[in-house]
Amino acid sequence: GQQLNQSPQSMFIQEGEDVSMNCTSSSIFNTWLWYKQEPGEGPVLLIALYKAGELTSNGRLTAQFGITRKDSFLNISASIPSDVGIYFCAGQPITGNQFYFGTGTSLTVIP
Amino acid sequence: DAGVTQSPTHLIKTRGQQVTLRCSPKSGHDTVSWYQQALGQGPQFIFQYYEEEERQRGNFPDRFSGHQFPNYSSELNVNALLLGDSALYLCASSSGPYYSYNEQFFGPGTRLTVL
Helix, strand or coil: CCCEEEECCEEEEECCCCEEEEEEECCCEEEEEEEEECCCCCCEEEEEECCCCCEEEECCEEEEECCCCCEEEEEECCCCHHHCEEEEEEEEECCCCCCEECCCEEEEEEC | CCCCEEECCEEEECCCCCEEEEEECCCCCCEEEEEEECCCCCCEEEEEEECCEEEEECCCCCCEEEEECCCCCEEEEECCCCHHHCEEEEEEEECCCCCCHHHCEECCCEEEEEC
């Protein structure tokens, strides 16, 4: 199956700092999604991206669909303690309908 | 309005046994997808059910099977359990099989432990 490389694997930051994480694939994708998962819960969709170069915001979160269509980026500005969780990217390749998830970035925010 | 519900929340089985997990989709949704999430990994797509038929399938062996009922709820069955089947099993529901992912909602998952 498709491999999505997500980095960094984990982040420990101070409250108020900005966060950046990214996801890369070996093939071209036509949709990128970013999810957040908290302990004991399923993933919750944060942002969906549908075309190369697209930049979409959801509050303090901003995500971009890379122009090569092989990567995506998520930024969180002015982090707060409730941002803690695991952030997953997911992408859909140009062939097939299935979505593939990255391995996740674990975010810890220190008050 | 209840979201996606899954049962049981936790389950412990031994190798070789069979297990059935259950999912009720969000009200108004008719499509159910199942995912396996191993510890420290992202979810992996198992299969999707729509109109009581399997519409798509990921790279999982035939030991994994499913069913969708007329009320859109779904079951995931795993036969001949292996230690490697230990994972969080997630159900996601949506409206229609070719859905906008803005409308896919995940349940809290069932934690399966195989001893």
